[in-house]
Amino acid sequence: MAGAAHPEAMAPRKKGSTRTAPPQTPTTWWSAPRIRTYLLFGATGGVYLLMGFLVLRLAWALGKGPQEWNAALSSLSNPLYIGFHALVLVSLIFVGLRAFGKMMPKMQPRGGPLPVLPAATVRGVIYGAWAVVTLFMVLVLSGVIF
Amino acid sequence: MKHLLLRLEPVIWLLFGAGLSVGTILLTGFVLVVGLGIPMGIVSADALAYPRAHMLASNFIGRVLLLALIALPLWKGAHHLRSLSMDFGGESRDGAVGGLLYLIAAIGSVAGILAVIRL
Amino acid sequence: MSESQKMMRVEITRFDPDKDEVPKIQQYQIPVEPGWKVLDAVNYIKDHIDPSVAYRWSCRMAVCGSCGMMVDGEPKLTCKTALSDYGDAIRIEPLANFPIVRDLVVDIDGFMDKFRSVKPWIVRAKERAQDMEELNSRGTYSQTPAQLDAFRQFSMCINCLLCYAACPVVANEPEFIGPAAIALGHRYNIDSRDEGSRERNAIFRGEGTVFSCSFANECSEVCPKNVDPAAAVNQAKLGAVIDWAKGLILPKGGA
Numbered sequence: 001m002a003g004a005a006h007p008e009a010m011a012p013r014k015k016g017s018t019r020t021a022p023p024q025t026p027t028t029w030w031s032a033p034r035i036r037t038y039l040l041f042g043a044t045g046g047v048y049l050l051m052g053f054l055v056l057r058l059a060w061a062l063g064k065g066p067q068e069w070n071a072a073l074s075s076l077s078n079p080l081y082i083g084f085h086a087l088v089l090v091s092l093i094f095v096g097l098r099a100f101g102k103m104m105p106k107m108q109p110r111g112g113p114l115p116v117l118p119a120a121t122v123r124g125v126i127y128g129a130w131a132v133v134t135l136f137m138v139l140v141l142s143g144v145i146f
Numbered sequence: 147m148k149h150l151l152l153r154l155e156p157v158i159w160l161l162f163g164a165g166l167s168v169g170t171i172l173l174t175g176f177v178l179v180v181g182l183g184i185p186m187g188i189v190s191a192d193a194l195a196y197p198r199a200h201m202l203a204s205n206f207i208g209r210v211l212l213l214a215l216i217a218l219p220l221w222k223g224a225h226h227l228r229s230l231s232m233d234f235g236g237e238s239r240d241g242a243v244g245g246l247l248y249l250i251a252a253i254g255s256v257a258g259i260l261a262v263i264r265l
Numbered sequence: 266m267s268e269s270q271k272m273m274r275v276e277i278t279r280f281d282p283d284k285d286e287v288p289k290i291q292q293y294q295i296p297v298e299p300g301w302k303v304l305d306a307v308n309y310i311k312d313h314i315d316p317s318v319a320y321r322w323s324c325r326m327a328v329c330g331s332c333g334m335m336v337d338g339e340p341k342l343t344c345k346t347a348l349s350d351y352g353d354a355i356r357i358e359p360l361a362n363f364p365i366v367r368d369l370v371v372d373i374d375g376f377m378d379k380f381r382s383v384k385p386w387i388v389r390a391k392e393r394a395q396d397m398e399e400l401n402s403r404g405t406y407s408q409t410p411a412q413l414d415a416f417r418q419f420s421m422c423i424n425c426l427l428c429y430a431a432c433p434v435v436a437n438e439p440e441f442i443g444p445a446a447i448a449l450g451h452r453y454n455i456d457s458r459d460e461g462s463r464e465r466n467a468i469f470r471g472e473g474t475v476f477s478c479s480f481a482n483e484c485s486e487v488c489p490k491n492v493d494p495a496a497a498v499n500q501a502k503l504g505a506v507i508d509w510a511k512g513l514i515l516p517k518g519g520a
Contacts, residue, residue, distance in 0.1 A: 060264075069196045099170065
């Protein structure tokens with residue numbers, strides 16, 4: 001049930017007088033549900049990286065002129081792109097829930113001038129901001145406002 | 147390289163944090179309309195016809211938001227992929243992997259600045 | 266003993282550096298009583314079957330932090346873990362990510378090095394002699410209940426090291442200071458009596474950088490004392506960044 005961790009993991013600065021066996025890590029670690037979720041969290045990095053470059057491509061086309069822009073925008077109708085964007089949306093929600101729901105409430109600085117708010121309040125504020133900004137952007141981009 | 151990455155760590159982490167929070171919040175609406183709504187015909191493509199799209203993007207706030215939509219996800223992505231590499235035992239190659247990923251994010255960010263200036 | 270005595274197979278890692286190349290698993294079949302903890306099973310083996318098994322334990326009430334081991338692949342305090350949570354078999358291994366000294370005993374000197382490195386004591390800015398004079402004239406440091414509350418949770422750490430066994434960064438990055446040491450360093454950074462946060466933040470940004478933490482949150486999941494080291498580490502990141510920014514803007518020695 002145990003595999004190898006980094007051979008120098010938790011090694012003392014000065015070696016002791018007896019031989020120690022190298023540090024172990026449980027082989028079940030990879031399949032544990034919490035760890036799978038954590039690794040997925042890191043893997044969303046790939047999705048974000050690709051999305052950033054996609055927006056770059058769109059911005060570049062917009063700068064070139066109407067023909068390039070229309071071509072770029074209509075290329076997004078390709079089912080592969082739609083599938084990718086669905087994946088991006090799922091990643092955004094997953095990342096948001098983990099970062100805003102779990103991480104941010106814990107990060108409030110303590111011992112300083114600011115009060116420490118209950119986790120539910122922090123979540124409420126950040127999720128609220130997320131919803132408001134999303135709604136605003138949807139209304140603007142779909143032509144309802146401006 | 148590892149030493150350089152260590153010295154730049156606070157900046158990298160701030161960019162990553164901005165990508166994680168601001169990037170996620172900004173991208174959601176963008177993906178809903180540009181990535182899904184318009185391609186699936188739920189939103190009319192006229193909403194982002196060239197004249198309007200250019201008008202929205204080329205005012206000052208539009209340029210800033212567009213740059214944020216490009217750069218912030220790149221830094222979040224680069225940092226997270228570096229973490230993932232570490233999780234898979236990549237400590238010895240971290241200098242190369244981290245350096246490469248952040249270089250990609252930096253190039254993308256610079257390209258983003260250029261794209262936004264050229265609107 | 267009851268009519269139908271429950272039996273359990275207990276697998277334990279054995280390693281004797283004088284005899285074994287690598288650790289191996291040894292199996293024992295033991296009778297178990299209702300209400301037993303995992304530690305009771307190990308003690309039974311030591312007392313009745315195999316006195317050569319080596320392991321650490323002490324208080325048997327989850328305050329000393331000695332009895333941390335991997336139970337079916339998860340870091341647990343064996344004095345606090347009910348045997349009835351497991352079926353007919355259980356595997357007990359030494360804490361993950363630590364060098365193994367013998368059987369279930371791991372070398373914790375690596376942790377002690379990291380712990381010492383964060384200066385886990387009150388650091389005062391003034392010269393020691395001057396500070397002691399003032400201290401002697403005014404008595405003890407005072408602190409309001411609110412000031413105590415700020416760091417109290419992080420001071421509850423019993424150094425059981427389950428968090429180190431759970432942390433993927435500890436497993437992969439030998440230099441990383443680690444959850445408990447960062448939490449305890451941060452505990453002093455936010456203690457109103459302490460004036461050493463500049464020094465500690467420099468260590469937090471050094472080789473063992475707190476920024477290696479990738480928010481797996483496993484440390485807080487396994488902590489038996491609800492210290493929430495993940496909160497401390499991520500607050501420490503924020504503190505280190507603010508300190509770094511202050512260092513850019515203000516001259517050296519600026520408050």
